[in-house]
Amino acid sequence: MEEIVYFEDIAIGDGFDFGPLTVSREETVAFAAEFDPQPFHLSDEAAAQTHFGTLSASGWHTTALFMKMFVAEMQRQPGRQAASLGAMGVDELRWLRPLRPGDTLHGRSEVIDKKASQSRPEMGIVRSKVAILNQDDKPVLTMIPIAMWRTRPV
Template identity: 75%
Template sequence: MSEIVYFEDVQVGDRNEFGPLTISREEIVAFASEFDPQPFHLSDEAAAGTHFGSLASSGWHTTALSMKMMVAEWQRNPGIQAASLGAMGVDELRWLQPVRPGDTLRGVSEVIEVKASRSRPEMGIVKTHITLFNQRDEPVLSMKPIAMFRTRPA
């Protein structure tokens, strides 16, 4: 196992890349069918009469795919996952471009704030800015997750 990346090891400006992941028509429709069954997420025909023009992934699906890619990267570098204590939420979630069948997504995460917890000395708070890009390097998602990291044992 790689060395654990504790809260004290994280600095503003640290960057991490994750992905790539290609999304299929079947995945888009399956997610939408269960979690966001709006017509423009279910068929090209229904989407044709909207601003999408053709099938587009649910923004919630795109957000879930970002988590899937990040966790896959953490599993390749278990030191990060070992220090993770989950998240407190997400600020400024934006879906910037539709994600289409066949798009290949990749992400970049940059630490924008680190703060020691006043009430829980065993953890610190790490805020990152995450951007997902498609294969044309167009940003498709932007968000600022607020995560909790384990502090180094005394």
């Protein structure tokens, strides 16, 4: 097994890439139908009547696809996943351009801040800047997840 990457091992500036993942029309419509059934996420005809012009994925779908790619990368790095304790939330979530069926996404995460928890010595808090880009390397989503990381046992 890979060595566990504890909070103390993480440095500001550390980062990694993840993806790629191509989004299909079927999954775009299925996600929207269940979670964000606005007309421009469901049909080309409705989207043509808006600033989108063509079918676009829900921003929440884009965010979920980030998580899918991110977790897949974490699973390829078992030492990193072993110390991950989930997240407290997200700051500065921005959907910068529409995600279209057929787009291929990839992402980058870079640590921008970390601090030891004052109330829970078994964990630290790590903030990272995340960018999700399309196949043209144009940003589709940016955000700053606030993650909890296991500290090295004493």
